[in-house]
Amino acid sequence: MRRDTFLKSLAALAAAGVLPSTAFASANLKMMIPANPGGGWDTTGRALGKALQDAGVATSVQYENKGGAAGAIGLAQFVNASKGDGNALMVMGAVMLGGIITGKPPVNLSQATPLARLTSEYNVFVLPATSPLKTMKDVVEQMKKDPGSVKWGGGSRGSTEHIAAAMLAREAGVDAAKINYVPFRGGGEATAAILGGNVTVGGSGYSEFQQYIESGKMRAVAVTSPTRLKGLDIPTLKELGYNVEIGNWRGVYAAAGVTPEQRKALTDMILKATKSKAWAEALEKNGWTPALLTGPAFDEFVDREFATLRATMVKSGMI
Structure with a gap:
């Protein structure tokens, strides 16, 4: 042809x-x-x-x-x-x-x-380096005392980090409807809020927080995976005693x-x-x-x- x-x-x-x-x-x-x-x-x-x-x-x-x-x-x-x-x-x-x-x-x-x-990626929860809270146990104890005082920052309502926070509240005996979840339209906004101390704890995939964790500006306190992420010293919620596992x-x-x-x-x-x-x-x-x-x-x-x-x-x- x-x-x-x-x-x-x-x-x-x-x-x-x-x-x-x-x-x-x-x-x-x-x-x-x-x-x-x-x-x-x-x-x-x-x-x-x-x-x-x-x-x-x-x-x-x-x-x-x-x-x-x-x-x-x-x-x-x-x-x-x-x-x-x-x-x-x-x-x-x-x-x-x-x-x-x-x-x-x-x-x-x-x-x-x-x-x-x-x-697929699991959620990591982080605290700003300046936070008086040091561990996820500290976060949970504060949430038990006053659920509204703990601001959870992450993606839109219904995101996996929002669901994980609600699951954790339920595990801790806190009414999930009382958690103070602050949704953001993008990861950049959520990261800025965490670094600025405008939320108590933030959640997202490790990749979004990696540079801030490695530089010491954020402290990773828990991950929603069934086992620890390879090469990372971040405890799972399960090993902390909370039956919470969810992937994104x-x-x-x-x-x-x-x-x-x-x-x-x-x-x-x-x-x-x-x-x-x-x-x-x-x-x-x-x-x-x-x-x-x-x-x-x-x-x-x-x-x-x-x-x-x-x-x-x-x-x-x-x-």
Whole structure:
């Protein structure tokens, strides 16, 4: 086939919307990050964008941050503005599920298209270095005396750190409805509040606090993992006597109304990106655990997570 004939055929296929998945390579992608700069979703979205380019499946990636309501504001914009757009992606995760359960926004995650779970990370609780409290035991004792005096800083309401705080309160015999939780629209805001002493204790993934812990500006007092994080001297809540374990995973969705061919093409692009050097470096740098899951298995996982989180939140007195 002559080259000009081939190109005409390719153009005809594109017009008909039946291009093979390989034709989506080197796309100009748009990445919705439904949180303010500086947090886990922001870091994940930009790391994924870099990996997509490193893998040679994206020519460029345009990022948009839209924080608030556990990602629901960004989700609404993504659903309404990107219908059928095969070049649109959105970062999401457990925090968004929790926010949807507590906030009941008008737009639901089911209106977008699941692509992949990417990583998993446990929450670390930290105190500012200047805090008179030195350990998680100190925090719990203060919470028992006066629940409102302990300000918990973290992601949006319904985030995994919010759920962990409620679970810990219940374990300590404190009414979870009385905990003083201060939500932030992004990790940068939460970090500033912790360093400024505007909250008593902060929670997030270790990667967000790492530089401040290593520099001595924050003191890590507990982690929500079943065992201690590799190479880190941070006690688990379980070893401190509190039966609290909860993980935070992050993933990526496509727009509503994309075709099966577009969904497959984007999934293939994500798979290639996770095999790139840039992604391996991001996992190492941020201490993320790879947790790749795609296709029907990811769809089913999200459904199970909704049910599990709802049950945990009911048990913890959050809803």
